[in-house]
Amino acid sequence: DQQVKQNSPSLSVQEGRISILNCDYTNSMFDYFLWYKKYPAEGPTFLISISSIKDKNEDGRFTVFLNKSAKHLSLHIVPSQPGDSAVYFCAVGNYGGSQGNLIFGKGTKLSVKP
């Protein structure tokens, strides 16, 4: 059973508009949430994270929102750029935890069209 779900395998957005990627998790014990970005034939790179004590974290064009009651997080990219085209993975875990505690979703492929 999937503990982390990214229900949209793909998303297409026009350049300059907002991209919203969604992620749902099942276990309320998770308290650390991350987004990774992956280009083809490369390893994922860390993008942004949020801990459960916050409901929003912003870094430039990227904002992560956390709704703990709904067990839902989302990544907003504003404005979207063609270079943002990649697969985005959400990951959940426990802050300060150890070995193998990050669980990844299946990813959402974002295409930003010029």
Place this chain on the structure above:
Amino acid sequence: SQTIHQWPATLVQPVGSPLSLECTVEGTSNPNLYWYRQAAGRGLQLLFYSVGIGQISSEVPQNLSASRPQDRQFILSSKKLLLSDSGFYLCAWSAGTYGYTFGSGTRLTVV
């Protein structure tokens, strides 16, 4: 600064042949090390993780094994590859708190 090296970048191997993928980390001590596989439509699947030399935990039963002969070296192996072993293999390390840093990956094609 910490860096992670993973090689080779691409590999084409016949069915039944052995496999050895290597991953090394620099600039940190006693990292947690991980092997992931990304297969089409499957996302990132954790295969093995290690919290120290000689300590390996397996997440998924499979045709693969892992070893950690040194603190900053993690090896993924197979004695006989299957077609289903094809995929994109990723090594990662963490200090346990701030998430993972991934290597550049190995594209394995079993033919």
